[in-house]
Amino acid sequence: MQILDRRLNPSGRSLPNRQRFLRRAKALVQEAVRDASAKRDIRSADEGGEVSIPLHGIREPSFHHGAGGLRDHVLPGNKEYREGDEIQRPPSGGGGGGSEGSPEGGGEDAFRFVLTREEFLSLFLDDLELPDLAKRRLVEGADPAWHRAGYSVAGTPANLSLARTMRNSLSRRIALKRPKPEAVAALEAEIASLEGQPGSEERIAELKAELEVQLKRSQRIPWIDPIDVRYRRFEPVPRPVARAVMFCLMDVSGSMTEDMKDLAKRFYTLLYIFLQRRYKHVDIVFIRHTHEAAEVDEETFFHSRETGGTLVSTALEEMRKVVADRYPPSDWNIYAAQASDGDNAAGDSQRTARLLIDEVLPACQYYAYIEVGRDGEHGMPGFPRGPTDLWRTYEQLVSAGAPMAMKKVRNRRDIFPVFRELFAKRGLLEEAKA
Amino acid sequence: MNAPVSTPGLLYEGADWDFATLMRIHDACEEVAVRDLGLDCYPNRIEIISAEQMLDAYASTGLPLFYRHWSFGKQFAQHEALYRKGLRGLAYEIVINSDPCLSYVMEENTATLQALVIAHAAFGHNHFFRNNRIFREWTDAKGILDYLEFAKGYIADCEDKYGEIAVERVLDSAHALMNYGVHRHHRRTIDLRSEEQRERERRAHDEQMYNVLWSTLPERANQAIGADEVEKRRAMLQLPQENVLYFLEKSAPRLAPWQREVIRIVRNVAQYFHPQRQTKMMNEGCATYVHHRILNTLHTEGQLSDGALLEALHSHTSVIMQPDFDDPRYSGINPYALGFAMMEDIERICREPTEEDREWFPDFAGCGDPMPVLRHGWAEFRDESFILQFLSPHLMRKMKFFHLKDDAAQPVLRVDAMHDERGYRRVRRALAKQYDPAWMDPDIQVVDVDLAGDRRLILEHRVQDGRLLEEQEARQVLRHLASLWSYDVLLREVDPATGASLREHAVSPPR
Numbered sequence: 055m056q057i058l059d060r061r062l063n064p065s066g067r068s069l070p071n072r073q074r075f076l077r078r079a080k081a082l083v084q085e086a087v088r089d090a091s092a093k094r095d096i097r098s099a100d101e102g103g104e105v106s107i108p109l110h111g112i113r114e115p116s117f118h119h120g121a122g123g124l125r126d127h128v129l130p131g132n133k134e135y136r137e138g139d140e141i142q143r144p145p146s147g148g149g150g151g152g153s154e155g156s157p158e159g160g161g162e163d164a165f166r167f168v169l170t171r172e173e174f175l176s177l178f179l180d181d182l183e184l185p186d187l188a189k190r191r192l193v194e195g196a197d198p199a200w201h202r203a204g205y206s207v208a209g210t211p212a213n214l215s216l217a218r219t220m221r222n223s224l225s226r227r228i229a230l231k232r233p234k235p236e237a238v239a240a241l242e243a244e245i246a247s248l249e250g251q252p253g254s255e256e257r258i259a260e261l262k263a264e265l266e267v268q269l270k271r272s273q274r275i276p277w278i279d280p281i282d283v284r285y286r287r288f289e290p291v292p293r294p295v296a297r298a299v300m301f302c303l304m305d306v307s308g309s310m311t312e313d314m315k316d317l318a319k320r321f322y323t324l325l326y327i328f329l330q331r332r333y334k335h336v337d338i339v340f341i342r343h344t345h346e347a348a349e350v351d352e353e354t355f356f357h358s359r360e361t362g363g364t365l366v367s368t369a370l371e372e373m374r375k376v377v378a379d380r381y382p383p384s385d386w387n388i389y390a391a392q393a394s395d396g397d398n399a400a401g402d403s404q405r406t407a408r409l410l411i412d413e414v415l416p417a418c419q420y421y422a423y424i425e426v427g428r429d430g431e432h433g434m435p436g437f438p439r440g441p442t443d444l445w446r447t448y449e450q451l452v453s454a455g456a457p458m459a460m461k462k463v464r465n466r467r468d469i470f471p472v473f474r475e476l477f478a479k480r481g482l483l484e485e486a487k488a
Numbered sequence: 489m490n491a492p493v494s495t496p497g498l499l500y501e502g503a504d505w506d507f508a509t510l511m512r513i514h515d516a517c518e519e520v521a522v523r524d525l526g527l528d529c530y531p532n533r534i535e536i537i538s539a540e541q542m543l544d545a546y547a548s549t550g551l552p553l554f555y556r557h558w559s560f561g562k563q564f565a566q567h568e569a570l571y572r573k574g575l576r577g578l579a580y581e582i583v584i585n586s587d588p589c590l591s592y593v594m595e596e597n598t599a600t601l602q603a604l605v606i607a608h609a610a611f612g613h614n615h616f617f618r619n620n621r622i623f624r625e626w627t628d629a630k631g632i633l634d635y636l637e638f639a640k641g642y643i644a645d646c647e648d649k650y651g652e653i654a655v656e657r658v659l660d661s662a663h664a665l666m667n668y669g670v671h672r673h674h675r676r677t678i679d680l681r682s683e684e685q686r687e688r689e690r691r692a693h694d695e696q697m698y699n700v701l702w703s704t705l706p707e708r709a710n711q712a713i714g715a716d717e718v719e720k721r722r723a724m725l726q727l728p729q730e731n732v733l734y735f736l737e738k739s740a741p742r743l744a745p746w747q748r749e750v751i752r753i754v755r756n757v758a759q760y761f762h763p764q765r766q767t768k769m770m771n772e773g774c775a776t777y778v779h780h781r782i783l784n785t786l787h788t789e790g791q792l793s794d795g796a797l798l799e800a801l802h803s804h805t806s807v808i809m810q811p812d813f814d815d816p817r818y819s820g821i822n823p824y825a826l827g828f829a830m831m832e833d834i835e836r837i838c839r840e841p842t843e844e845d846r847e848w849f850p851d852f853a854g855c856g857d858p859m860p861v862l863r864h865g866w867a868e869f870r871d872e873s874f875i876l877q878f879l880s881p882h883l884m885r886k887m888k889f890f891h892l893k894d895d896a897a898q899p900v901l902r903v904d905a906m907h908d909e910r911g912y913r914r915v916r917r918a919l920a921k922q923y924d925p926a927w928m929d930p931d932i933q934v935v936d937v938d939l940a941g942d943r944r945l946i947l948e949h950r951v952q953d954g955r956l957l958e959e960q961e962a963r964q965v966l967r968h969l970a971s972l973w974s975y976d977v978l979l980r981e982v983d984p985a986t987g988a989s990l991r992e993h994a995v996s997p998p999r
Contacts, residue, residue, distance in 0.1 A: 055514050056533045056588070057507050060541060061595055067544045068564045074652070075561030114559055115664050115965045117930050120958035123951075125894040128919040130821060131812025132888040132906055140900040141892070167565030168572065 075112075076173060082107040087169070087177045106166045175331055198290035209285025222282035232275040233268040241265045298333040298387040298419075300325060301373050304355065305394040307344045307364045314426040318393035319356055320469045321424050325391055328477065333387065339376055343369035345399070349376060364397045366444060370409040374417075383417040390414070391422045396442025403447040410451060410458075421458040422476055423448055497790045503598035510534065513603045516791055517611055520782045526859050527615040527778070530589040530629065534610060537592050543567050545582050545592060553636050555643035555753070557659050580803075583609035585617040585764075587629040600796040604803060607782040612775025619867045620771075622763040632760060639753045646746050658747050661968035662733060662754035667929055669733030669755035670762045687749055721939060728933045732947070732969070733758070735934045741943065742974040751972070766870040766925055773827015774866050780804060780828070810887070821922075826887070830874070833883045834858055834865070844881055871923035879919065881912045891918045896954070930957055932979070943975040950984040956991060957981065963993055970997040 076083060086105035135141070169177075205218055245261050248254040302322050304315070329336045340355035341347055344362030347369040373390065381388060398406065415421055425445055441449065448460050461472045499516055500509045514532065521527040537545070545551075547564035554560065580601055584590040591609040593602055617623050628635075646655045662669070722728070729735040733755040737748045764771070783800050786792040792800075810825035811817040834852075837845045838861055841853035852861045865874060890906040891914060905911030905918070921927050931950045938944040947969075949957060962979065970977040974997050981991045 055511070055518075055531065057510055058533065058535045059507075060535045060537045060592075063541065067541070068547050068561060070556045071547065071558065071561030072564060073561070074556060074558035074656070075565065078558040078656075079562075112562060113961075113964075114660075115961040115968070116667060117932060117949075117962055117965055118958055119930060119955040122896040122956060123954035124896070125953070125955070126904075126918045126921065127892040127894060128821075128889055128915060128922055129813035129892060130810055130887045130889055131814065131818075132890040133812075133814075135890055135903045135906060137903055137906050137908070137911060139903040141903065143894075143899070143901055167569045 076177075079107060079112050080177070082112070083169070084177050087174055105169055175327065199293045200288040201291045203287050203289035205284040206287040207281075207284065209287065213286045213288075215284045215286045218284040219278065219282050222284065223278045226279060226282060227275065227277070230275045231271070232277075233272050238265070238268055238272065241268065295335065296333050296387060297335045297337075297385065298329050298389060299337040299339060299381045300329055301339050301341060301376075301388065301390040302355065303341050303343070303369045303373065303390060303392040303394075305344075305364055305366070305369075305397070306342045306358075306360045307397070308361050309364070309395050309397050310426075314393075314395055315356060317426045317463050317466065317469065318424065320466065321393065321463070321473060322391060324469070324473045325389065325422075329389060337381075339373075341369050341372050341376070343372070347372040364399055365402050366394065366398045367402050367405040367409055370406060370414050374409065374413045377417055388418045389420050389422075390418050391424065393424045393426055394444055395427060396425045396444045398443045398447070400443070403443060406444075407447050407451060410448075411456065415456055415458065418457075423458060423460040424472070425460070425462045427462065427464050498793055499603070499786070499791045500599045500796075501793065503600070505599040505602055509599055510602060510606070513599075514606055514610065516786055517603070517607045517782050520785045521607075521611040521615075521778065524785060524859075525778065525781060526863060527611055528618060529611055529614040530587045530618050532591065532610045532614065533588045534591050534593060534606065536595055538595055539571070542582070542592065542594055543571065551584065551636055553633075553640050555640045555659075556647070557663070558656065559663065581605040581609045583613045584632075585613075585623060585627060585629055585760075586632050587618075589614040589617065589629075590633075598799070600792075600799045601803065603786075603792070603796070604779055604783065604800050607779035608775045611782065612778030613771060615778065616767070616771050616774045616866055619863070620763070620767060620870075621868055622766060622870055626763050627760050635756065639757070642749065642753065646750065650746065655750065657971070658750045659754065661972050662751050664965045664968040665732050665736075666754060666758045668932060669731060669751075669758040671731050671734070671759065672762075672926070687752075718936075722936060725937060727937075728935045728948070730931075730933045731755070732932070732934055736969075736972050739937075740973050743972065747972075762925075763870075766872070766923075769821075769823040769827045769871045769923060770866065770869065770874050771827070772823045773829075773831050774862075776804070776808060776824050776828040777831035777862070812888075829883055829887065830878060831862060833880055834861055834878060836882075837880060842882070848880060849878075872920045875916060875920040875923060879916050881907070884912055884915055889915050889919065891915045927952070930955070945969075945973045945975065945977045947977065947979045949979060949981040951981050951990055952984075957993075959993070963995060966993055966995040967998065970995045973997065 083105060086107045205215060241261060241264060245258055245265065248258050248261070300322075304310070304318055306315075326336065326338060338352070340350050340352055342350055342355055342360070343365065344360050345365045345368065346362070347365075349372060350358075369392070377383065377388065410421075423444075425442065445460070445462075448458070452458060452460060459476050461476065463469060463472055499512050505513075514534070521529070543564060546567050547560045580594060580597055582592045584592075589610065591605070591614075593605050593609075597605065617629060623629075643655060643659075725739055726735070733751050736743070737751045737755065740748075743751075779800075783792060783797065787794075787797040808822070808825045808828045810822045835858040837849055837853050838855050838858035841849075846853045855861065865878060869877060884907040888907055891904045891911070893902045893904040895902075905914035907915065931952065933948055933950075934945065935948045936946040938946065957979075966977050966979055976997070977995050979993045979995075980989050981993075982989050
């Protein structure tokens with residue numbers, strides 16, 4: 055009898071099987087991931103999680119009996135039945151006496167399992183890309199890259215440079231005339247062959263003296279001396295780090311309902327996850343505005359209520375200030391997403407457009423405007439609602455070639471497609487257009 | 489080193505254990521198993537694993553090393569999700585039919601559970617594996633681990649050489665036909681150890697062999713093909729053939745050698761598991777009976793504390809729980825429950841038989857010592873024949889078995905027999921049939937190949953009791969079959985009595 059402890063064996067033995075399974079079910083899992091991501095919080099959105107996929111796509115078929123024909127069941131726990139009794143067939147054949155008892159034949163139609171964070175994200179953001187090249191800067195405190203930089207006389211055994219050490223050893227042995235092992239062996243052989251031959255005593259004594267000198271010399275001069283030893287040296291080189299800041303701008307005036315905020319939040323969530331995948335470090339700045347704007351924390355941003363008019367330019371002004379204060383565009387990749395129901399005070403449009411063109415857009419990598427609205431909103435009867443003030447303003451900018459994207463979102467369902475459209479790989483987009 | 493034991497004679501105290509404890513438990517169990525029960529086991533190897541490793545083992549059908557395939561990943565994901573949510577616990581152990589006999593036990597188990605597991609798996613299952621005729625004839629306990637190692641390496645090599653997708657395609661198809669990769673009737677000694685070498689020899693042999701499928705000699709003109717011609721052709725192809733995978737491995741015209749070998753691996757694994765399907769109820773019954781006897785004996789001898797016995801009994805009773813048919817928890821007859829009940833019933837018949845028992849089991853009723861009877865039963869029977877031979881009226885009354893006939897042509901179900909004088913034999917026969925693989929699996933065989941025409945492969949499903957195949961899945965399996973065969977495949981469902989064709993499925997290979 056033997057007892058073996060296998061607990062320390064490497065774990066994750068089934069990982070290759072899992073990868074094969076995910077590849078196999080990729081389309082299904084991707085869909086499930088997109089569904090699941092709709093229900094999450096902004097910061098925890100990129101954790102792994104349970105998804106559920108339909109079973110039919112990954113079924114392993116086998117021959118088995120279908121319904122019909124004559125069947126026999128022997129069942130335990132008889133209570134009132136007598137021989138010859140007739141029993142109504144249970145509805146849908148599933149319960150009572152109708153279950154066939156085959157292990158795979160069950161009526162399971164969904165398959166639930168848990169994805170890790172990495173798996174979740176790589177499926178989620180499979181074919182998206184960032185719209186602009188990232189700026190990289192050398193930053194202090196970031197973990198450096200280690201580069202090879204010659205040799206040193208001190209170091210850890212793992213970095214021992216064997217070739218260099220042996221080269222030093224060899225040259226030192228040559229310079230100090232350490233006898234080669236072959237030379238010593240040859241001497242010994244000669245002595246042995248002369249041993250016992252008459253008239254060679256003198257020669258033997260000579261050789262023995264010579265041998266002794268050689269042996270002493272090879273004892274004094276070591277094969278490898280500590281001074282020969284060299285280690286590979288590494289030097290820390292600061293690594294350029296790409297940092298990003300994401301500005302979330304939102305109109306929180308009375309006209310924005312909770313639904314609209316929820317839509318906006320979903321969009322911000324996606325953007326946050328996406329940036330986090332691409333940048334080591336992502337800051338988020340929340341700016342909300344009514345007729346005046348302020349930088350707030352996430353909780354306040356999404357949940358506190360405010361009343362007031364609507365001046366979009368105040369938010370842009372606030373953003374400009376924050377950028378000037380803390381996020382010099384030369385060091386930071388700046389992304390901004392603005393959500394609004396499209397209302398703006400009359401007369402503010404000019405100022406908004408000017409701020410965008412002159413100050414904000416030049417500093418940004420990407421500026422996205424999301425106009426949220428209620429599902430099936432048609433405005434007042436008799437007054438078909440045209441484009442909103444803000445939409446008209448921005449449309450002019452875009453048609454004049456400003457680097458920004460704008461989309462309308464009416465429903466939760468739209469969020470993902472809109473996000474994908476905004477960030478789809480350029481190549482794909484152009485193909486699609488062509 | 490040893491965990492402190494304050495009461496003399498006790499194997500352990502409390503829930504904690506270490507290797508010395510396990511060793512003591514094993515030795516104590518062994519003594520009871522050999523002395524009192526007369527068991528004959530392979531040497532034991534007990535491996536301690538974590539919960540995650542247990543999930544791993546689950547996913548690869550309990551085998552310690554297995555080739556890679558997405559379906560195992562799927563099972564792992566499913567088990568893991570259930571386990572994490574706490575919907576399902578893990579088995580306390582997994583035992584492998586090998587020599588030495590491998591038992592995996594979980595680190596989370598308490599000392600009592602380890603004792604239960606060791607008595608159950610390392611002695612109960614172990615004895616059954618070593619002595620049951622079907623296991624002895626159909627599996628090679630010495631060679632299985634080496635063979636799995638070879639299989640894993642071979643399939644990994646194939647993936648490197650031909651790509652994951654190509655290998656997966658063959659494995660998918662072979663898995664779909666796994667239940668039809670088993671020789672059921674004629675026996676042949678199996679030596680998995682030399683499989684690797686035989687694989688090479690087989691290739692060399694096949695290259696020199698004449699394959700009737702490739703015959704391009706022109707037919708003699710205007711000669712009607714006589715019945716003996718058909719017979720000759722079928723004989724050359726060894727038809728009819730119930731082992732569909734075997735047939736494909738040997739005769740599918742367009743498979744590459746590595747594809748044949750992959751099919752062979754799936755086939756050998758299926759064959760290795762085949763005895764387990766046929767003896768599930770007995771095997772569990774034997775192991776449950778053995779752990780019950782061993783733990784009770786240890787307790788009587790003062791080696792197990794009262795608390796430990798109660799804990800063991802708690803696990804024991806939940807394992808042998810049998811919900812009634814109308815209970816929402818009912819999902820078929822629990823093999824542990826029926827198996828254990830039958831073993832106990834045999835013990836009762838040996839020790840305190842009633843008149844009825846003497847009449848039904850004259851051979852051994854009242855013989856006093858149940859062990860020789862049980863050991864004989866465990867060695868020579870499978871579930872189906874064991875029930876036919878040993879299920880007593882007493883037990884049928886106790887379990888309140890009744891036989892329900894479900895004829896799709898009738899509007900109602902009919903109670904055909906129940907646990908009374910008139911029904912015992914009929915209930916017993918019907919129950920035994922439920923455990924007969926020949927009855928559970930549709931009877932499908934390869935019957936012919938259309939050599940004169942388009943090399944179409946013809947299979948036959950001999951329909952029993954009007955039970956036709958589930959059509960959609962059958963077509964999917966046939967598509968897999970066609971992709972291995974590379975030409976059209978036709979499955980005829982025929983009535984064996986009249987020979988009339990009830991339904992036909994024709995499938996072409998994917999282009």
